[in-house]
Amino acid sequence: MTADLVETAVPTAKSEPPVRGTFMPFCVPDVGEAEINEVVDTLRSGWITTGPKTKEFERRFADYIGVRHAIAVSSCTHGLLVALAVAGIGPGDEVIVPTMTFCSTANVVVHLGATPVIVDVEPDTLGISPQAIDRAITSHTRAVIPVHLYGHPCDLDAIGEIARTHQLALIEDAAHAVGAKWRGRRIGTFGKATVFSFYAIKNLTTAEGGMITTDDDAYAERMRIYALHGISRDAWKRYSSEGSWYYEVVVPGYKCNMTDIQSALGLHQLARLEAMTQRRAEIAARYDRGLGNLAELQLPARRPGIRHAWHLYPIRLQLDKLTIDRAAFIEQLRAEGIGTSVHFIPLHRQPYYRDRFGFQPVDFPVADAAYQGLISLPLYTRMSDQDVDDVIEAVRRVVRRNRGRHHP
DSSP: OOTTOOSSOOOOOTTSOOSOSSOBOSOOOOOOHHHHHHHHHHHHHTOOSSSHHHHHHHHHHHHHHTOSEEEEESOHHHHHHHHHHHTTOOTTOEEEEESSSOTHHHHHHHHTTOEEEEEOBOTTTOOBOHHHHHHHOOTTEEEEOOBOGGGOOOOHHHHHHHHHHTTOEEEEEETTOTTOEETTEETTSSSSEEEEEOOTTSSSOOSSOEEEEESOHHHHHHHHHHHBTTBSSOGGGGGSTTOOSOOOBOSOOOBOBOOHHHHHHHHHHHHHHHHHHHHHHHHHHHHHHHHTTOTTEEOOOOOTTEEOOOSOEEEEEOGGGBSSOHHHHHHHHHHTTBOOBOSOOOGGGSHHHHHHHTOOGGGSHHHHHHHTTEEEEOOOTTOOHHHHHHHHHHHHHHHHHTBOTTOO
């Protein structure tokens, strides 16, 4: 929820009752009986923390992505922290991140004592700009974190070339992008590491949790150690028939492990992921058809040669063609029975980063202009076609009521 979301609803005209009689939330997780039964089985098994189901989830996820290693963690945030720490990021280093992202992308850099260098985004996808990355590189730059925003892959050809040229660690934030592809290759197979999110509203959910993927054997082994207290062996094996009481702490690691309860969810979510991704694409296409002829809206971009994961469907209000601002538009959609959100309030507008680094909106013209009109519409696999049509009709009605005076 953002500061722009206002609880007070604006009534619709008396002659035009709300589109829906019941409120449609912005997102609802798609958890079925198979997931529920697997969790119950886990609870009855006697092994509820990191154990055999987590190992199986890691193996299947690595196979799905097409990499040698997948490390299950407690969140995407912790995954980014571990990946950066093992890459050697620390005090005196700079890490380039986009301003259009959730705060955790930059927060983890600060936690390691390094400096996040925040840059602008591309006008169409709002993914990090390769040109902005190139301009921001200094002798202290050690890594770059492209964010595959909304599920649309960043330009990994250009970003990868920059990273290779300047010997930067490429750590991808794929919190939105499980199932996405860049030029036929799955996201998760490009950088030094890629980190996914399995938060409650993500395309694949374990309630909380995440996964790190990599093809680097030594890097993967170090990340496993860092993710579980710095213990030099699988700590969960200490309590199994394979284990021993003896262990060694080789680094001051973190506590980032995923539990078997979460992995029980993940195993069945992963099995359904392709079907759920296809349904998301169908919903996005339905939105495209229903809203595409409104000059007051800019719909999400997609570039050729990519597979969009469609985690979100963000529209951009063309405020010069409307008589209301974004906050009022959201209020009126709420009155129509439709929940929305905003993704994201850019980092340069967040008080910590604004005040510490002296950022101004003028420093990020693309992201700041886009932010003024951003609204994310509901998009989740439990939506029916009628639900999608209700959202379309509600958006069209709010547009009709608030068109600029000179609209034909």
